[in-house]
Amino acid sequence: MVPFVIYPPDWFELHSSIKSATYQDGKVFTVGVKFDILFHAMPITSSAIKKSRQDTVARERNRIIRDEYKKAAKTVRKYAEDGDMKKAQEALKEAYSKIDKAAKKNILHKNNASRRKSRLSALLKVKNAKPPVAVKKASKTAPKKPVKKS
Secondary structure, X not given: XXXXXXXXXXXXXXXXXXXXXXXXXXXXXXXXXXXXXXOEEEXXXXXXXXXXXXXXXXXXXXXHHHHHHHHHHHHHHHHHHHOOHHHHHHHHHHHHHHHHHHHHOOOOOHHHHHHHHXXXXXXXHHHHOOOOOOOOOOOOOOOOOOOOOO
């Protein structure tokens, strides 16, 4: 467990957006109050400070990878929507790569990665499918005659 010091709210500047109005009879009412910062945890031991620093670096690294696979998926959807299936297939390969990379680094759970890839693939499959054409089958045999019941 990492030790932290919890400071009281009055130690920090409280960001408030207070909007008030006045009735004709002179009464004032408040429309809304919003406090952004209530408590702030500050690491005090050297191990907690180091852990905080490591978390910041890891968070930034993970954000970059997360942005990459999200942009790649968005590109696939854009090409599929525009109807450019060739570019969509190329973008799909790139998206698969980015999603697998995120799953390998535990930014995405493996099932989440699989679901994302499956949905992208299904999207292209639906967009690439040609509408069915009504075709009459030629019958090989003559129609059967009704049987008389006696």
